[in-house]
Amino acid sequence: MSEEATEYDASHIQVLQGWEAVRKRPGMYIGSTGERGLRQMVFEVADRAVNEVLAGRAGSVDITLTTDGGVCVADDGPGVAIGETGDAGGPGLEALFSHMQAGARAGGRHDVALGFCGAGPSVVNALSRRMTAEVRRAGTRWVQEFARGVTATPLTEAGTATGSGTTIAFWPDADIFGAAEFSFDRLAERFRELAFLNQALEISLTDLRRPDAPRSVRLRFPGGARDFVAFLDGHAAASAPMDTIAFEREDPRMAGVMEVAFRWCGCPEERVRSFANSRPTVDGTHALGFRDGVTAAVTAYAREQGLLTAADPGFDADRIGEGLTAVVSVKLDHLELEASTHDVLGNSEVRACVRQAVQAHLGRWLKEQPERAAAVIDRIIQGACRD
Structure with a gap:
């Protein structure tokens, strides 16, 4: 082999910046670009909502597979804080969805980690063509949109709100996932496990992708x-x-x-x-x-x-x-x-x-x-x- 063929220096190193790294190597963050990866996307978004219920700040989590290929995760908690800093020093809304690992936490027995490696919803944003957040907090409804890792619209006050909570919806980027689809049964299996293992948890999973044959399960098991x-x-x-x-x-x-x-x-x-x-x-x-x-x-x-x-x-x-x-x-x-x-x-x-x-x-x-x-x-x- 010639010296020219084996020459290697800094010019051969490819440096990926920001969300480009996530989009170039999605498997490092969610495991795959197939059904397994899509499932992990749901878990990364549902993680925060599930822990709101377990902490006693929310009553239930509702997850819906929508007719247009998206996923909607809703909870009735206090709503994500809309400022730069959230409750208990955590990230506010925009940071949660646009800053890498903004949702990292200390963990412990009272914390349930659903995601592949705790990447958080910001990685879901990076791998989605569109992501929306609706926050109902202190009588006001706030909305904001994101896409492919960045903020797409400013945080906007959208009228009054009845009750409180957070609703997150995302649509996976077909450039990354191709024709892969969410598996209702595999999602139900994991959420059922969580409901068995955490008696206070109530989760509903609904599939509306086939209007002629919708599916829905509500999971709550007081007997643990x-x-x-x-x-x-x-x-x-x-x-x-x-x-x-x-x-x-x-x-x-x-x-x-x-x-x-x-x-x-x-x-x-x-x-x-x-x-x-x-x-x-x-x-x-x-x-x-x-x-x-x-x-x-x-x-x-x-x-x-x-x-x-x-x-x-x-x-x-x-x-x-x-x-x-x-x-x-x-x-x-x-x-x-x-x-x-x-x-x-x-x-x-x-x-x-x-x-x-x-x-x-x-x-x-x-x-x-x-x-x-x-x-x-x-x-x-x-x-x-x-x-």
């Missing part, structure tokens, strides 16, 4: 993780040999709170869903602690009942997990996520906390419900014999 387990079981719930065990516990050792619900049913699969600060995880210390606790409680009960002798090994965790449906959710002040995709919980102290709580609650249930406990143990023993 208990309702989530019933949903995961579906028709298999009728064959469950036990009621759902569900509890919440705060544990200062892990600086957070856990919510756990589980039961065995007639199906052979194990369905254990875990979450950290309402974010889905594939594994981690909370899931390990749950399995530790279930295994310890079942093994101890079987020994007490003479079903296992002192010389017998304890039950295998995989065998105990057959037919087990569970939701394990922790909300921590200081979240430690591992793996390149940040979907493995790493907080070491969580494992012991969850294990002890699960072992205590399941152990108590086994003693208080001997007939159903016998059905669970018999199922496990018969499965072990088949092996």
Whole structure:
């Protein structure tokens, strides 16, 4: 290879300025330019509205897929502040939609992050051909428009307002997303998870893209993780040999709170869903602690009942997990996520906390419900014999 061909200097470096970087490399901010990326756009805008509800400042969030390919996200909170600085020192309206990472926040157990990497609505603006904001605050209605990362119109007073709230609408730029479309089912799946994991949350999702066949779901689950387990079981719930065990516990050792619900049913699969600060995880210390606790409680009960002798090994965790449906959710002040995709919980102290709580609650249930406990143990023993 010639020296001329291998020469490389500063003239070969391409520097992307401002929103040009987002539009040139959208996958770095929303994951893809397909359906997944469009979904993340919705989450980045809905993030603020969801947290308004969880903070007690709003009652519900309404999301609509419109007939012209846009998305509208509305809440009934106090309305985004229209000045340069918003409530609690946060960004005002224009900064929220035109300044990179203007919506960044400290996080913690009471904060739910929906977006890919917390890029915020400003990135949605950069990737949209048009974006509008309507704020109803202190009796006045304000409107402003944005496009492709910048402010398109000045903030304008548009009359009086009844009630308060914020409505954001955006239309993805076809130059970036092509013919990709939003998936109603995938959006509903994630918002349903959030409603199960946050009992105060109420979300509606409506699809008006086909006027002849509109779709709509309203998601609110006061039963929390208990309702989530019933949903995961579906028709298999009728064959469950036990009621759902569900509890919440705060544990200062892990600086957070856990919510756990589980039961065995007639199906052979194990369905254990875990979450950290309402974010889905594939594994981690909370899931390990749950399995530790279930295994310890079942093994101890079987020994007490003479079903296992002192010389017998304890039950295998995989065998105990057959037919087990569970939701394990922790909300921590200081979240430690591992793996390149940040979907493995790493907080070491969580494992012991969850294990002890699960072992205590399941152990108590086994003693208080001997007939159903016998059905669970018999199922496990018969499965072990088949092996």
